[in-house]
Amino acid sequence: MTNIKSIIEKSMKEIKSKGLKGQINVISTESKNASFSNGKLEQLTEGEKGAAGIKVISPDGRTATSSSNILTEEGIMQAVEKAIEMTKYTEKDEANDISNDEQFTYIDWAFDADTKDMNLDEVMKLAQELEKKAKSEDERIKFVRGAEYEIALTRKHFGNTNGLYKNALSTNAASSISLAAIEGEDSSFGFDYQLSQSYRLIDIDRIVKNSVEMAVSGLKSEVLSSGRYDIVMSPFASSMFLGTLITPLSGENVYKGKSFLKDKLGEKVANSSVTLIHDPMNGSAPIIASFDNEGTNTSRFNVIENGVLKGFLHNIYSAKKLGAKPTGNSFASVESPNPSIGTINLHFIANKTRKDILNVPKALYVTNIMGMHTADPVSGRFSVQISGRLIENGAFVKSFRGMTLAGTLEELLNNLEYVGSDFKYLGSVAGSTMLIKDLSVGGR
Amino acid sequence: MNLSNAQYLEILNHSLSSGGEYSEIFYEDFYGTSIVYDNGKIEKINFSSTKGASIRVVSAEETIFAHTNDPTYENLMSLAETLRKNASERFGSNNIVKVKELKEAEKRDFAPFEIPFDNVSVEQKVEKVIKGVELLKNADKRIKQITVSYADSSRKVKIVNSEGKIVEDIRNYPRYAAIIFAQDEEGNLFRGYSSDGANMGFEFFTDEMIEKVAKDAVRQVVSQIEGVDAPAGEFTVVLSSEAGGTMIHEACGHGMEADLVLSGSVYREKVGKKIASQKITVVDDGTDKNKRGTLNYDDEGTPTQRTVLIEKGVLKGYMHSKITAKKFGVEPTGNGRRESYMVLPIVRMRNTMILPGEDDPKDIIKSVKYGIFVRKMGGGQVDVISGDFQFGVDEGYIIENGEIKQSIRGASLVGNGLKVLESIDMVGNDLGYGVGTCGKDGQGAPVSDAQPTIRIPKLIVGGIVKGGNN
Numbered sequence: 039m040t041n042i043k044s045i046i047e048k049s050m051k052e053i054k055s056k057g058l059k060g061q062i063n064v065i066s067t068e069s070k071n072a073s074f075s076n077g078k079l080e081q082l083t084e085g086e087k088g089a090a091g092i093k094v095i096s097p098d099g100r101t102a103t104s105s106s107n108i109l110t111e112e113g114i115m116q117a118v119e120k121a122i123e124m125t126k127y128t129e130k131d132e133a134n135d136i137s138n139d140e141q142f143t144y145i146d147w148a149f150d151a152d153t154k155d156m157n158l159d160e161v162m163k164l165a166q167e168l169e170k171k172a173k174s175e176d177e178r179i180k181f182v183r184g185a186e187y188e189i190a191l192t193r194k195h196f197g198n199t200n201g202l203y204k205n206a207l208s209t210n211a212a213s214s215i216s217l218a219a220i221e222g223e224d225s226s227f228g229f230d231y232q233l234s235q236s237y238r239l240i241d242i243d244r245i246v247k248n249s250v251e252m253a254v255s256g257l258k259s260e261v262l263s264s265g266r267y268d269i270v271m272s273p274f275a276s277s278m279f280l281g282t283l284i285t286p287l288s289g290e291n292v293y294k295g296k297s298f299l300k301d302k303l304g305e306k307v308a309n310s311s312v313t314l315i316h317d318p319m320n321g322s323a324p325i326i327a328s329f330d331n332e333g334t335n336t337s338r339f340n341v342i343e344n345g346v347l348k349g350f351l352h353n354i355y356s357a358k359k360l361g362a363k364p365t366g367n368s369f370a371s372v373e374s375p376n377p378s379i380g381t382i383n384l385h386f387i388a389n390k391t392r393k394d395i396l397n398v399p400k401a402l403y404v405t406n407i408m409g410m411h412t413a414d415p416v417s418g419r420f421s422v423q424i425s426g427r428l429i430e431n432g433a434f435v436k437s438f439r440g441m442t443l444a445g446t447l448e449e450l451l452n453n454l455e456y457v458g459s460d461f462k463y464l465g466s467v468a469g470s471t472m473l474i475k476d477l478s479v480g481g482r
Numbered sequence: 483m484n485l486s487n488a489q490y491l492e493i494l495n496h497s498l499s500s501g502g503e504y505s506e507i508f509y510e511d512f513y514g515t516s517i518v519y520d521n522g523k524i525e526k527i528n529f530s531s532t533k534g535a536s537i538r539v540v541s542a543e544e545t546i547f548a549h550t551n552d553p554t555y556e557n558l559m560s561l562a563e564t565l566r567k568n569a570s571e572r573f574g575s576n577n578i579v580k581v582k583e584l585k586e587a588e589k590r591d592f593a594p595f596e597i598p599f600d601n602v603s604v605e606q607k608v609e610k611v612i613k614g615v616e617l618l619k620n621a622d623k624r625i626k627q628i629t630v631s632y633a634d635s636s637r638k639v640k641i642v643n644s645e646g647k648i649v650e651d652i653r654n655y656p657r658y659a660a661i662i663f664a665q666d667e668e669g670n671l672f673r674g675y676s677s678d679g680a681n682m683g684f685e686f687f688t689d690e691m692i693e694k695v696a697k698d699a700v701r702q703v704v705s706q707i708e709g710v711d712a713p714a715g716e717f718t719v720v721l722s723s724e725a726g727g728t729m730i731h732e733a734c735g736h737g738m739e740a741d742l743v744l745s746g747s748v749y750r751e752k753v754g755k756k757i758a759s760q761k762i763t764v765v766d767d768g769t770d771k772n773k774r775g776t777l778n779y780d781d782e783g784t785p786t787q788r789t790v791l792i793e794k795g796v797l798k799g800y801m802h803s804k805i806t807a808k809k810f811g812v813e814p815t816g817n818g819r820r821e822s823y824m825v826l827p828i829v830r831m832r833n834t835m836i837l838p839g840e841d842d843p844k845d846i847i848k849s850v851k852y853g854i855f856v857r858k859m860g861g862g863q864v865d866v867i868s869g870d871f872q873f874g875v876d877e878g879y880i881i882e883n884g885e886i887k888q889s890i891r892g893a894s895l896v897g898n899g900l901k902v903l904e905s906i907d908m909v910g911n912d913l914g915y916g917v918g919t920c921g922k923d924g925q926g927a928p929v930s931d932a933q934p935t936i937r938i939p940k941l942i943v944g945g946i947v948k949g950g951n952n
Contacts, residue, residue: 076744078543079572084564085536085549087824105530107551120529127604129523158568181867183745184923218746218867225746227867256868264714264947294521295627295671296663376528408863409894412874416663416671421712421894421944423863423872440870442896442944444714478947480714480896 043205045111046197049092049118054199056122059095059136061198063331063370063377064088064109069190072162074169075183084158090114091331091375094121099131103376133358136198137333145319148208148326150236154191161187164213168242172217175250178257179228181218188212189237192372194331202333210324211237213245219253226439228253229406230274233324233463248274252405255427259437262428262481268401269443269474270429273462277469278410280384282447283314284466285415287341288379289356289367298418298448299347307347308451311389314342316351318366318382324463329366331377336366341384342451351379369466385468388459392471395456397432402479404443418447424479442480450474483509483535483553483640487584490642493537493555497562498579498644500570502539502546504804505579506643508781509535509553510823514635514655515599519611519628527604534823539565541573543809549824579644587649590778590785592769595654595683599634602684607632610687614660617696624707625700626671627663634684641783649783655679655774655928656686657917660699666707672891674703675860675876679774679917679928702858702877705889712878712893712945718853719895719941720846720881725859726916727931730836732862733871733899734764735931736922738791739817739829740806748869748900749797757797758903761839764792766801768816768832774917775832775929779816782827786816792903803829821925828923835932839909843935846908848884854893854943855879855886859916869899872944894944902938910935 042064053060066088073080090113091105102124106117169185189211196204214231230248234240271279286297299307308314318327318336329335332354340348350360353368356379370377396403405426413420425439458471485493490507497505511533518526535553539546546568548561614630634656641649659677666672676698680686721729737747744750749757758764768777768786777786782804790798802810803818806829819830847855855878862873875893879886915932 079545080543081545081547081826082568082572083547083549083826084568085547085824086551087549088551089532101526103526103528105528107532107534109551117529117531124527124529124604127517127524127608128527129525131523131525159571181744181746183742216745220746225748225867227865253867261942266947298671406865408865408870408896409861409872409874411863412861412872412894414673416673419892421874421892423870423894423896423944425865425870439868440896440898440942442714442872442894442942444712444892444894444944444946478714478945480942480944480947482716482942 042195043203045114046195046203048111049114050197050199052115052118053094057097058122059199061093061136061332063091063375064195065192065370065372065375066109067190067192067372069188070156070158070161071188072165073184073186074165076181082158082162087372089372089375090117091370092117092121093376094125095134095136096125099134100125100128101134102128105375133355135354135358136200137202137354138200139334140202142204142329142335145328146207147321148235150209153189153209153211153236156189156237161189168213168215168245171242171246172215172250175246176254178219178221178254179217179250180220183216185215186213196329196331196333198333204329204333209235211240213240213242215245215249217249217253219257221257224257226253226256235324255437256425256439259425259439261440262438264481265479266476267479268398269477270395270398270401270403271472271474272403272405273460273469273471274464275404275407276472277462277464277467278407279450280467280469281465282410282413284381286418286447287351289350289352289360290379291415292350293356293359296416298416302347305347306345308342308345309454310345312342312345312451312454313340313387315340315387316381316384320383323383325382327382330368331370332368334364334366339365351381353379381466383468384466385461386457388457388470390456390458392458392460395458395471395473396429398429398473399431401429402438403427403429403434413447420444420447444478444480453477485555489555490584491581493558493562494581494644496559497537497539497565500566501573501575502541502569503579504540504644505537506641507535507537507558508823509640511638512635514633515607516631516633517607517611519615519630524608524611532822536823537561537565538826539569540805543805544572545826546572547826581644581646583646584642584648585646587647587779587783592778593653593681593772593776597684599636599654599684610692613689614692614696617693618660618662618700621696621700622664622704624664625662626665629661631659633657639781643783647783649779651778653681653777654683655681656684658687658692658695660695662699662703664703664707672703672706674699674706676702677917680772681774681776682772705877706891709889709891712890712943714943714945714947716940717943718850719938720850720853720855721933721936722855722857723843723910723912723914723933723935725856727835727933728859728862728873728916730764730933731831731834731931732864732873733902735831735834736864737866737869737899738800740800740802740810741829742866743800744806744809747866752797753799755797756795757900758792758795759906760795761909762792762795762903762906763837765790765837766831766834770833773833773930777832780818781820782818784814784816784818786832789815801829801831803827819927821927825925828925830922830927831920831929833930836934836936838911838913838934841908841910843910843912846910846935846937847881847886849908849937850881851883853881855881871899872896892945896942896944902941905939906936907939908937
């Protein structure tokens, strides 16, 4: 991998020599992973994976992409040839372009040498400790599946035919557990997950506490009556909801008319207390990106400000089509080395403490949502299953599950009143405890 | 990865030289093309290729694993050495397994194909996309946006294991999908989606298949435009055989995967017990000809089979990989699958279905005074511990006095797998398939599922409740 920069330069030279524009992302990850299940080491893995994603654009804007996991000069050059060959089958579009964003400061905030240097044995011991703690936390925890710990070192290289070369190095530690609480014929599932830049920031005790609490509190749950309820979402549940907003906020979907937010720029789309920001350089987030995978430098910006829609998530293409500036929201991964619009750290600004939010006269506290991925980003309609606990006068009084929550994302945003400061990072978004008033709940 | 048998033997024996009961080399060579028509033009074309290999060493119930994207003899020996070292620390043994001979497994052909995807030009593939676009353009004037996607991929795998077996298999995955957006008079947008797939060659992309995908997407979007908000509450639900088998996949299938049974699934300790209506027989079939979940061998080299999960309401057994089969003291069922060489095999479904019964589908609808008819299901999810499931309804209608009436939108169905299986009281004599990519533990696997028309007397429908606060 030491000569990756020169392979990138060579491949871009090849594309340029044929009168084309192009860009390349080379991403590789070295990881160590251990997983325990019911007292046994389920897997101990050491491996490296990598991929190159190439995009080529003809002078009249025809574009094609290719990818390969063979990161040798020969493998990458073959992928370049394949992309060049296929440009003739797509159609002209002058909005297809590459970045000219030259200024770049290499930042390795998300790199922790001690995490990188952890050996497989240390990773295994942490996974084992996680499992043991979960089992001993409550006697009703009868099954532990996938008590997992992973550390990873990721290298990202970007280059294009405008002569840009940007790179980044980052580490991550991640831990998760899923378990089952059983009492008689009754059973309930619990899960928690944490991702961080460094193993030092992974709090195993908290992961255990959250997952056990979720499983145990799900025992003896019932289906409540249908009606309209105020909903308090847990950080885990609200991050799932927040994740569904990425698709309708994507500039590409807005341009194509496939978003319920398409004509709403500058309009009020959420409760006035709501501000949604994209913050990819926030040093406290587990993933940080100073440039996106089109080479655009990232920046912090408000997507929704005091309830008003201020902008969309753009790549170069969607920005051109909508007369905006690229926002640095085009991201790739080893699994998908050709970028698409996404986020790094999207979250609402907190306006209340978790304790205060939970202190409501009556609400459903939702800890898990099933089927959030089935929400329709075009109409914004969703109908999902929820489970959690009923709150009355600030106290949990009973558990419920097997109920449905239905409505529109527009309604969720408008009825979202309070956002807590207890952020939970899930993938590319961070959720927190939130109060959403008056939503439709199906039950008995 | 064309190494000699002597080299494979050397790698396997080296990986086992400090302990371990089983070792396996898994090699994969993958390529695929995707073409997307969107926004009025052929917008995206992508070609991807992946090659690599991994080795795992298993002792008792524990596994150590390593992979490389450059599977030369030297690199595989280096992986074997990494595994040997870890095996030495974890399961050192005086009783070392030694592999002496390797033998090619018999050829099986449940997914025959005529035209390999790399024998077809990109131009011919683009033509298939355009064919669907043309059909959709003229289908309904309310259609505003058309997305048609073509995808093909070919995955050649080779498994060499310490049982002395060499297995080679090719899986070809064609996929075709249409997503359309239509607008009502008030400017509201609605989505229609339809797709099809298989395990076969380029011959899959027939005009007939393309026409059916286009027609289904149009009918679905029209039902959405003309629909009313779904009611919320408990109703009798009829699932059409056209609905696809999302319910059998989500509500039952996952809970009968042996690794999830070991993690506390609601179906644990129920083999031999009556868990469903006598009208219900469920199988998971890896040999159903050319279906998307069909495999000649699974990713552990086990020959696939038709596995009976429930027979006339009685739970007969679970789906197994080699590891879970050993834990349960049974034979593996050929359900060990992996997304790529970079991950370990886990228990996955193949083609899962409720077998047809004796009721006439028309009689099933006629029997409902007021309820919901689900013609197409959307995606779903299950909590295998409790058996609770959720799935979306892409196309649904109200049934009133035995007749299909008003279409509904924004519906989902939630329930509990065990309770639903027990309660199904009518099973049609028809059978319809759906295709998809199932996600589990972060890995995707091509699957299909099928069911006849069935009646569920009571199921919660997630729709809209109007009125004041509860």
